[in-house]
Amino acid sequence: MTTSLADRIDAANAEALRRIESADPVLVGLRAARDVIPPLHDRALLHAGPPAAPEDFCGPMRGAALGAMVYEGWAATQEAAGDLLARGAVTLHCTHDWGVVGPMAGIVSPSMPLLEIADRAHGLTAYAPINEGIGPVLRFGAYNAAVLARLRWLQDVLAPALDGALRRMGGLPLVPVMARALTMGDEMHQRNVAASSLFYRAVAPALAEGDLAGETLASVLRFLADNDQFFLNLAMAAAKAVMTSVREIPYCTVVSVMSRNGVEFGIRVSGLGDRWFTAPAPTPSGLYFPGFTGDDANPDMGDSAIIEALGLGGFAMAAAPAVVGFVGLPAVGEALTITRTMGEITVGRSTRFKIPALEFEGAPTGIDARRVVRLEVTPVINTGIAHRQPGVGQIGAGVVRAPLAVFQEALAAFATQYAEGAADAESA
Amino acid sequence: MTTSLADRIDAANAEALRRIESADPVLVGLRAARDVIPPLHDRALLHAGPPAAPEDFCGPMRGAALGAMVYEGWAATQEAAGDLLARGAVTLHCTHDWGVVGPMAGIVSPSMPLLEIADRAHGLTAYAPINEGIGPVLRFGAYNAAVLARLRWLQDVLAPALDGALRRMGGLPLVPVMARALTMGDEMHQRNVAASSLFYRAVAPALAEGDLAGETLASVLRFLADNDQFFLNLAMAAAKAVMTSVREIPYCTVVSVMSRNGVEFGIRVSGLGDRWFTAPAPTPSGLYFPGFTGDDANPDMGDSAIIEALGLGGFAMAAAPAVVGFVGLPAVGEALTITRTMGEITVGRSTRFKIPALEFEGAPTGIDARRVVRLEVTPVINTGIAHRQPGVGQIGAGVVRAPLAVFQEALAAFATQYAEGAADAESA
Incomplete structure (x- = not known):
């Protein structure tokens, strides 16, 4: 009597769901990237998405890389930084190879502070840089003096203050914050206003208990208060910590990472x-800010689709009626349809992330590559739209579908690797 | 050619809706009650709801009154306070007669700080005391040493700090906060977690810019952060300010106040x-905290139903799926039905308070006493349930229907007052 491949896959996927459901990501503090990411001991950068060579960088990623090099003091000007990059004097690594996730360009350099999330259930760690807010920001490829000054302020003022507060608090468990925010209209990708507010209420008193006072404390509180999307990077790192628990389960067809460069x-x-x-990154369809059109749009980018891999963002669209118009959908009812449809391609429903508008049904969790291919239903990702030129910034928001080809390729590779039951896998 | 009574009523009600829609309530600061409420220059108390004599006070209201008298130093003990009250040595007034609203017992004494809301569109002002948080609190009739110590801390520490912050901010317009919170799952009566969080983000930086520092600042930030219902009293005072604009419009059948003692x-x-x-206050039906039953419940109390008069709370139930279980309704779908039904008895839909789950339809606003009587559909009020003994506190939450009799009585009085067209009013 043999166990069929389909049975093994089902068992592996059930194990994946168990790990996802039992993960306990906790924001423990902030660390300098060089202290926790070994390749950043040297002159190196991380970037979002699958591997990319500097000559292939899109505009915003190139802008962000040059800005980070000036921020690090490796070059005095963007031109000098460009020369260094072209000469191969800076090593490049993928964020996901080091448990890091960054929105948009996802450029991380050694001096940047990273939010450290520990999954206390599985002993895993993940990191994300601090969200810079809106307007010209490095993640969209802006690198002017104000952008670099903000990065230094994040490093010198905000990060130590927030780290101190979090250590006094003994860390902040993120699942309760995220679960509550889902009942407050966030889907945790394009809308994090509730999570950011709840996070703020949790840390502000502890910030006031630290060494900061007066104007400096007020500036930290104001920076956090003014950013509705501050929590996005925390949600991303939490999702990365959770999904790292399913990084390598034999026979498992659950998608552990979705990302774009x-x-x-x-x-x-x-x-x-x-x-x-991999496949070519699609360009999101959505709404553009005044003065911009689809011709200005960069193809989709950033590690933030880890949110959808966990079952939030587009998958939890029904939780966030207010995001529907923002991403260009015609009606709130559409959000319910999207969440229900995503339920067709996932291995289960979250017992922790509940959606009020669906009578508190759980968010669809754990994308099953088999189902994506079989049903030809691809994951819906809520996403920001970047201008294709470095430095312009966000020009809209929309929805993008993951390309079917990557799931087909993955399933073909899966069939080869687990060859003895390839036929079973196809028909499972 | 004469204008019929029905036409006059319609015109008056349209004017009421215009005033409600154009009101601009702004939290400008805090004031000692005695400085803004003339009768509180003397030994007097305000209480919630329609007029009540001390001998008729329900348990929680009596407890709150005695506690406030000790807090004021009028009596050293509850017993001595009880004697004073029985002797008529303390004058009693209705909150609503002085533009004040207080939850539950609604007892306001001269030294208490009041949140001051100015309707900048109509030059009107309304007030509410500061929400004390949960557990043993004066508004539920608790009067132990910890309750009185908290009242003194509110007076001596929180109120001056918050007042300073608000004055530095130039006041905080409340409609935008409330409108946003409605898109985040609050209905603004039994659920204010989003509004409280948004309010917190707005004031915390300004608090840090004041004179407070270290532990004292942290204690203020922590008190505000720990109270999901902090905004309730602000919503009540905002609603009172708005509804004061329709306090006396000839021929108008819009309900300007609903309240209970x-x-x-x-x-x-x-x-x-x-x-x-008036009519006897009904007892809410809902869910009781463990260990309590309907036998423990006090009949409905407090000025908070001003929220429903504005078209929020029960009327906006569809905005708050997470409140549905809390108040004991069977399913989220029920919330949609309640909001739609309340739309049958109101004069219009808010253009500012939108409900995401209803495709951003406005909340039903302005209760028309005529429609209540004609349809026999009474207003739904979301409410907390108090223990009938003073000092026990909240024992549950639920839904209560306003008694039909008060609308019938009001309409009869209306017919008498506007006698020339009584028949029209009946058939309008």
Whole structure:
């Protein structure tokens, strides 16, 4: 009597769901990137998405890389930084290879402070940089003096203050914050106003208990208060910590990573470990801010689709009627349809992330690459739209569908790797 | 050619809706009650709801009154306070007669700080005491040492700090906060977590810019952060400021006040000015905290039903799926039905308070006493349930229907006052 491949896959996927459901991501503090990411001991940068060579960087990613190099003092000007980058004097690594997630360009340099999330259930760690707010920001490829000054302020003032507050608090468990925010209209990708507010209420008293006072304390509180999307990076790092628990489960067809570098869209599938499956990054459809059109849009970018891999963002659209118009959908009812449809391609429903408008049904969780291919229903990702030129910034928001090809390629590779039951996998 | 009574009523009600829609309530600061409420220059108390004599006070209201008298130093003990009250040595006034609203017992004494809301569109002002948080609190009739110590801390520490912050901010317009909170799952009566969080983000930086520092600042930030219902009293005072603009419009059948004192339920109708129409206060049906039953419940009490008079709370139930279970309704779908039904008895839909789950339809606004009587559909009020003994506190939450009799009485009085067209009013 043998166990069929389909049974093994089902068991592996059930194990993946158990791990996702039992994860306990806690924001413990902030660390300098160089202290926790080994390759950043040297002159190196991380970037979002699947691997990309500097000559292939899209505009915003190139802008962000040059800005980070000036911020680090490796070059005095953007031109000098460009020369260094072209000469290969800076090593590049993928964020996801080091448990890091960054929105948009996702550029991380050694001096940047990273939010540290520990999954206390599985002993895993993940990181994200601090959200810079809106307007000209590095993640969209802006690198003017104000952008770099803000990065230094984040490093010198905000990060130590927030780290101190979090350590006094003994860390902040993120699942309760996220679960509550879902009942307050966030889907945790394009809308984090509730989570950011709840986070703020949690840390502000502890910030006041620290060494800061007067204007400096007020500036920290104001920076956090003024950013409705501050929590996005926390949600991303929490999702990365959770999804790292399913990074490599034999026979598992659950998608552990979805990400984009502005040129390619890539996924990883648990049973295939850290291998990337990529296709050209699609351009989101959505609404553009006044003065911009689809011609200005960069193809989709950033690690933020880890939110959807966990079952939030587009998957939890029904929780966030207010995001519907923002991403260009015609009616709130559409959000319910999207969440229900995403339920067709996932291995289960969250017992922790509940959606009020669906009578508190759980968010669809754990994308099953098999179902995506079989049903030809691809994951819906809520996303910001970047201008294709570095430095312009966000020009809209919309919805993008993950390209079917990456799931097909992954499933083909899966069939090869687990060859003895390839036929079963196809028909499972 | 004459204008029929029905036409006059319609025109008056349209004017009421215009005033409600154009009101601009702004939290400008805090004031000692004695400085803004003339009768509180003397030894006097305000209480919630229609007029009540001390011998008729329900348990929680009596407890709150005695506690406030000790807090004021009028008596050293509850017993001595009870003697003073029985002797008539303390004058009693209705909150609503002085533009004040207080939740539950609604007891306001001269030294208490009041939140001051100015309707900048109509030059009107309304007040509410500061929400004390949960557990043993004066508004539920608790009067132990900890309750009185908290009242003194509110007076000595929180109120001056918050007042300073608000004055530095130039005041805080409340409609935008309330409108946003409605898109975040608050209905603004039994659920204010979003509004409280948004309010917190707005004031915390300004608090840090004041004179407070270290532990004292942290204690203020922590008190505000720990109270999900802090905004309730602000919503009440904002609603009172708005509804004061329709306090006395000839021919208007819009309900300007709904309130309860724990014994009687009362309403005022715009065209009849400040006259009360009362009936016995119903007991809410809902869910009780563990260890309590309906036998422990006090009849409905407090000025908070001003929220429903504005078209929020029960009327906006569809905005707050998470409140549905809390008040004991069987399913989220029920919330949609309640909001739609309340739309049958109101004069219009808010253009500012939108409900995401209803495709951003406005909340039903301005209760028309005529429609209540004609349809026999009474206003739904979301409410907390108090223990009938003073000092026990909240024992549950639920839904209560305003008694039909008060609307019938009001309409009869309306017909008498506007006698020339009584028949028209009936058939309008």
